[in-house]
Amino acid sequence: MQGVIDHLDHLETLGITAIYFTPVFKATTNHKYDTIDYMNVDPHFGDNALLKKLVDRCHERGIRVLLDAVFNHSGYYFPPFQDVLERQENSKYKDWFHLPQFPVTSDPQPNYRTFAFEPKMPKINTENPEVRAYFLEVARYWIEDIGVDGWRLDVANEVDHAFWREFRHVVKDVNPDAYILGEVWHESGPWLQGDQFDAVMNYPFTNAVLDYFCKQRIDRTTFQQRIERLLVTYPEQTTNAAFNLLDSHDTARLLTLCENDKEKMKQAVLFQFTFPGTPCVYYGDEVGLDGGHDPAAGKRWNGTRKNKTTTYSRSTRR
Template sequence: MLKEAIYHRPKNNFAYAYDTQTLHIRLRTKKDDVENVHLIHGDPYDWTKDGWQTAKSEMRLQASDELFDYWLAEIQPPYRRLRYGFELISKEETLIYTEKGFYKEAPFDDVAYYFCFPFLNPADVFTPPAWVKDTVWYQIFPERFANGDPSINPAGALPWGSTEPKQENFFGGDFQGVINHLDYLENLGINGIYFTPIFKAASNHKYDTIDYMEIDPQFGDKAKFKELVMKCHERGIRVMLDAVFNHSGYYFPQFQDVLENGEHSRYRDWFHIRELPVRTDPRPTFDSFGFTPHMPKLNTENPEVKNHLLEVAKYWVEEFDIDGWRLDVANEVDHQFWREFRREVKLVKPDAYILGEIWHDSMPWLQGDQFDAVMNYPFTLAALDYLAKNRVNAKSFANQAGSVLASYPENVNEVAFNLLGSHDTPRVLTQCNGNIDRAKLLYILQFTFPGTPCIYYGDEIGMTGGEDPGCRKCMVWDENAQNLELKAFIKKLIDLRTNEPAFGSQASYRILSADEHTNHLVFMKQSNEERIYFVINPSADSIKTSLEGKSGLDLWTKKEIASDQNTLEIDTDAYGFSMIKVKG
């Protein structure tokens, strides 16, 4: 075995409390280097005349990436304490791996050799909101979803959908428009809405906040927003708002005060000013989002700034009963601010969902003291590269997916925010170059991957559009101009996710095979004794797959499948899929 590849540490994503009784222990080994792994474990104080009392538990191969295999064991220590090591078995040798190194035989004379999980304290268990696991989100860009009250249109608003979206034009989308179409969302199966910013701002996207305590008048007033939240809740739909706390807008009154009064402004330390007087050209003399002069970065270490933003965070939960916050540019804000943010929000609403926008490895934010989840862009990019852009093959996607799953604890993966498109990216069908079959395969990957899926408004009816602002077209409400086949397909996926336990987020997920030649992918989801096998075939040829089982049900066609042996032979069409629920 390659010892240098073997890795474990008793914290973060390698050893953690899954719930108040269960520990998850994960081990990394070189890919295809080890055949079996057993966890050697025992209570550190459980000694008899025969010595330390231990047990062995088999670890399952949970995931693999390009370089490594990841093994997982679920243990319920009777006294909530654990000392443990690993027995690794290959064709050539057996090794014992402990905190002190490698041994040919397990040392049992002293527990100090072994890794330690001192005590499973309930207060340390990461418990994201349970409802998120069963939520299907729908992202709404309020300015472009529906215009329900033309009387509050912003100046210069254009007729709905009359021209292509631009970074500066307006069409009058508002809260009444959302209320008018809640039946549409409920019928689709949506039970969570994520709104991009709704607070007073100069732009159509509202990421340049002027007043965090006021709704932008083009959307409606606070009474209308309260009505919207109430009517969503009546339908079982949760509401999540976008918190832009990394930066304000150029017209934020406190920043305007700095522009006017310079070094004499009482708000000078609300921002990161590097040079006074403030200039915006050729680059801003203050820190901003990127180098964007109309989005000055807030100094969240300043007590006044911190208190102001924490009051904002609490206010919209207390007064309007929102269910979550999505945190824009979350990785550029200091960790201590997010710790206090979590504490304040959870005091008001313990099951509020706190979601960070982070595009990279996010473990530092996901240790139970800051976010419940992050936007799962590593999954997004891998899925698009595989099925939309044909940049990577099935094996490469499988490796990337395995890396994603091994990066975080399982209770984090279960509430990860899985998206394919958003206001920041080209639309799904555009990424697929108009190929509906590839888009359908993408949605199957999305709705079966551990986490909570999100549809960007209009993607379900086949809207197209490139990079911002092209991805922000007005929602098409004329059914004659909608792709109703795609909409029905997505609705059926949502129904399956809702009604089949092994389809959703609380089932285990394992990729079984990924063929780099035929480019097809086979994976399995399991909940208790129920298994569902999925075959994704993005190639121009039909394929045959052998699955374990004597009988099954094709969940899509409702066709029964049976075999005299313990093997089911499945035919999957070109650019098609199979989803087989195995009965035995």
């Protein structure tokens, strides 16, 4: 986090008005999507006081800060889940997770529900009142006490709608202008009725732009049809709040998707920045960082390029 503070001049020069961080909470992995402490910043990044300092410095420059919340699943070493493993059916947290049988075990494979069949990420039961109260307090704390400006919600389509409605009420009660962004990879009407999210990660837009400009898999007519479908799927105000990205921590980098063709990349970005919604630049794209799907590493190219940007994504690769 101190590194981001040290480079705020650079981000302000680029025209950045918001920074989205992938998870910063305490976890055991590099990607931090296996949260074990939702109320404290991971020591790899700093601490809560340093995050508060970062938020304050960003606000001084008119830059907002968006955090990533993982409420669909926890990490294996999340204390409530460890209590379940230790006390089994006598654990007071046994209803916090989806546990069809006891004893709970991950060997040779988990006999509890998980995210993506990963035993280190047990799925959370957000229908449980205690669970809802806990995570709604998490949502409130970071907005009210630390001052962050919104949430990006991981695996949002796998969490029940009732929880997200409560979540929106709590967040908007603290900060009516807070931005609530869901990770949904397909058309997302059920989440965009005004009672849950302000926007979703607009991957249908992403795929249309990549297929036309970068991969050249579709012709102009097909591209036009796919874009027009997006424009008529949602109300205008929803389209204007859309989170339009071309790459992220979950994908290969844009330059690599363009086969290192900088002209293709520029055309894709030009369309992104002239289309209704909020353009997101994945950190490093502004200097031509490339890289495939994990574990492929990125590298810099020797050219330079300047972009005016309104949203900036800084994260670890997952």
